[in-house]
Amino acid sequence: MVSRPLKVASYNIHKGIGLDRRRNPERVLEVLREVDADVIALQEADRRFGTRESVLPGHLLDEHSDWKPVEFGMRALSMGWHGNVILVRKSAEVVARAAIHLPSLEPRGAVMAEVATHAGIVRIVGMHLDLSGLWRRRQAAAIIAQVDAATERRPTILMGDLNEWTAAAGCLRDFCRDYRMAATGPSFHSRRPVGRLDRIMVSQDLVVTECGVHASAAARKTSDHLPIWATLAPA
Numbered sequence: 001m002v003s004r005p006l007k008v009a010s011y012n013i014h015k016g017i018g019l020d021r022r023r024n025p026e027r028v029l030e031v032l033r034e035v036d037a038d039v040i041a042l043q044e045a046d047r048r049f050g051t052r053e054s055v056l057p058g059h060l061l062d063e064h065s066d067w068k069p070v071e072f073g074m075r076a077l078s079m080g081w082h083g084n085v086i087l088v089r090k091s092a093e094v095v096a097r098a099a100i101h102l103p104s105l106e107p108r109g110a111v112m113a114e115v116a117t118h119a120g121i122v123r124i125v126g127m128h129l130d131l132s133g134l135w136r137r138r139q140a141a142a143i144i145a146q147v148d149a150a151t152e153r154r155p156t157i158l159m160g161d162l163n164e165w166t167a168a169a170g171c172l173r174d175f176c177r178d179y180r181m182a183a184t185g186p187s188f189h190s191r192r193p194v195g196r197l198d199r200i201m202v203s204q205d206l207v208v209t210e211c212g213v214h215a216s217a218a219a220r221k222t223s224d225h226l227p228i229w230a231t232l233a234p235a
Helices: 025-035 058-064 133-148 170-175 217-222
Strands: 006-012 039-043 067-069 085-089 093-101 109-117 120-128 156-161 179-181 198-203 206-213 228-234
Touching (some): 006 025, 006 120, 006 156, 006 198, 025 217, 039 120, 039 156, 058 067, 085 109, 093 120, 093 133, 109 133, 133 156, 170 179, 170 198, 179 206, 198 206, 198 228
Parallel strands (some): 006 039, 120 156
Antiparallel strands (some): 006 228, 039 085, 067 085, 093 109, 109 120, 179 198, 206 228
């Protein structure tokens, strides 16, 4: 069980390209340092074409941050899987990891890791779901099935860009059968947030004690999404 508060965050970094149309990984890292979460799920963290090179150079995290990526070994130059990355504190131990293959028309995937943190061992799933509602529900079902198939029961946090605009329908209704939804607020578009596309969901053995959208000046120009965050404690 989680024994001490844990701060988690989710951030679609838009391939590192800000509203000025410039790719600037240092600016992304600045926003991550502002949020200062223990576990971070990133979406659109690779260049999406060719070798799918990571947007955040490894040396940048090594030299200028307190995080390390969970390694999935799917592609040599990628940090995660289909742009999904999980960052954890350098002091954390990654107990298990898996890439989740999702049913889709376009390339989509999710990532899952079990991480020993200062708050105990937790299971993290990072995802970026389809633009199509039908495929989102199929992808949600695949993710739920993957978590349910795990041999160990763990406090579980699902995070990512769900691309779901409707609060009480579609994949959100599917996830909410088993998970609590953090009321973080709208995070898209960063210039004028109206959509709650980014979500943090937790299993019933966790409670969200605080949550929100990080809307600093740096965050408003670094991506078309704002980061969301939540502080968690045992239920």
